[in-house]
Every structure is written in C-alpha cells, then in structure tokens.
Amino acid sequence: EAQVTQNPRYLITVTGKKLTVTCSQNMNHEYMSWYRQDPGLGLRQIYYSMNVEVTDKGDVPEGYKVSRKEKRNFPLILESPSPNQTSLYFCASSLSGDGYTFGSGTRLTVV
Amino acid sequence: AQSVTQPDIHITVSEGASLELRCNYSYGATPYLFWYVQSPGQGLQLLLKYFSGDTLVQGIKGFEAEFKRSQSSFNLRKPSVHWSDAAEYFCAVGASYGGSQGNLIFGKGTKLSVKP
Numbered sequence: 001e002a003q004v005t006q007n008p009r010y011l012i013t014v015t016g017k018k019l020t021v022t023c024s025q026n027m028n029h030e031y032m033s034w035y036r037q038d039p040g041l042g043l044r045q046i047y048y049s050m051n052v053e054v055t056d057k058g059d060v061p062e063g064y065k066v067s068r069k070e071k072r073n074f075p076l077i078l079e080s081p082s083p084n085q086t087s088l089y090f091c092a093s094s095l096s097g098d099g100y101t102f103g104s105g106t107r108l109t110v111v
Numbered sequence: 112a113q114s115v116t117q118p119d120i121h122i123t124v125s126e127g128a129s130l131e132l133r134c135n136y137s138y139g140a141t142p143y144l145f146w147y148v149q150s151p152g153q154g155l156q157l158l159l160k161y162f163s164g165d166t167l168v169q170g171i172k173g174f175e176a177e178f179k180r181s182q183s184s185f186n187l188r189k190p191s192v193h194w195s196d197a198a199e200y201f202c203a204v205g206a207s208y209g210g211s212q213g214n215l216i217f218g219k220g221t222k223l224s225v226k227p
Contacts, residue, residue, distance in 0.1 A: 031213040042219035050213055097212025102154040
C-alpha cells in the first residue's frame with residue numbers, strides 16, 4: 001500500500017532532550033516535507049526537500065533540523081526541544097510538487 | 112511571498128444544503144491550488160487540485176472548485192452536504208515551477224459543522 005509512515009504517533013519528552021521523528025515513504029517520491037499543525041494557525045511548513053541531499057527552509061524552521069540521505073526517508077530532528085514545540089507534526093511526500101500525500105501525524109508534547 | 116486566506120473559521124450548514132468554502136490566495140504567477148480535508152484525529156486527504164486548463168475542477172466525494180484569476184480565488188463547493196462531510200478544510204497554494212514547488216502554503220482552515 002502506498003503510504004507515508006511516521007513514527008512515533010505519540011511522544012512525550014522533556015525540555016532539552018534530543019529527539020527524532022522518523023518519516024518514510026514507499027512511493028519513490030521526489031519531494032518530502034514536514035509541517036506542524038497548531039490550533040488556529042493551520043499547517044505551517046518547517047522544511048521541505050526536493051531530492052536527496054537537497055533541502056530548504058519553510059516558514060518555521062527554527063529549532064528543527066532535517067536530513068535527506070535516502071530518497072525514502074526524511075527524519076525531523078529536534079536537538080533541544082522546548083515547550084513551544086509541542087504540536088501535531090505531519091510528514092508528507094509528493095512525486096513532483098503536485099500535491100502532497102500526508103502521514104498520520106505525530107503528536108509531540110514537550111514538558 | 113505566497114499566502115492563503117480562508118475568511119471563514121467556522122461554518123455550519125444543514126444536511127442536504129449546498130456548501131461554498133472561500134479561499135483567496137496571493138501569488139505572483141499562476142499557482143498550483145489545492146483543497147485538503149482533515150477529519151477529526153486524522154491526517155489530511157487531497158480533495159482536488161488545479162494546475163492549468165479548465166478552471167472548474169472536480170474532486171473526490173462530490174466536491175468541485177473554481178479558479179478565478181481575476182479574484183485570486185479558489186472556492187470549494189458541494190451541491191448537497193452529507194453529515195460525513197463535517198471536517199476541517201484547508202486551501203493551499205504552491206509554486207507552479209522551479210525548486211520551490213515543494214513549498215506548499217496552507218490557509219488556517221475552515222471547520223465545517225453539519226446540522227441534521
């Protein structure tokens with residue numbers, strides 16, 4: 001089944017403890033992206049990638065890192081999480097920028 | 112910079128009534144336009160998209176949208192709403208060319224409630 005898989009689905013962590021949210025797609029898509037969703041703010045793009053080793057900042061990149069070493073994987077790294085990064089995170093992929101397929105989301109709580 | 116405005120935060124319609132959700136965008140060239148739906152606790156599902164050609168596009172679940180360049184709008188419509196359409200709807204705009212095609216910008220969403 002064609003899909004975008006994120007892990008974990010739920011995560012509670014403490015301030016400052018490095019974490020990684022994984023994202024994998026099995027559709028051989030070129031583009032991948034991370035979004036965060038907050039009430040009243042909609043979805044805001046964190047980073048996106050056009051291909052292996054090619055990434056660019058979205059609207060809210062501060063406090064996040066990404067890497068694209070393989071086409072199928074696009075992990076999101078929070079080196080030192082803070083409470084304002086508590087959010088619902090979505091990974092997405094697209095064949096050619098013509099509309100993203102979204103994962104099921106990761107609900108992150110930073111205490 | 113591109114941006115998307117969804118003027119209505121929350122809309123309530125009766126089941127069987129028609130629906131129109133508004134979306135206005137700002138973009139310097141011809142954009143790619145999308146509508147997504149998010150049911151409670153779920154991810155986002157693509158309803159329809161516009162790239163070029165016919166300005167009236169058909170999507171899944173009986174939805175359609177019309178691109179109006181002169182009004183910078185891409186409103187979503189459905190002739191008869193079902194209770195299962197209750198969800199949050201997001202309009203999005205993306206670049207139609209170049210490396211920034213992955214930079215898809217979303218509006219803040221419109222929550223749709225359906226009365227029996």
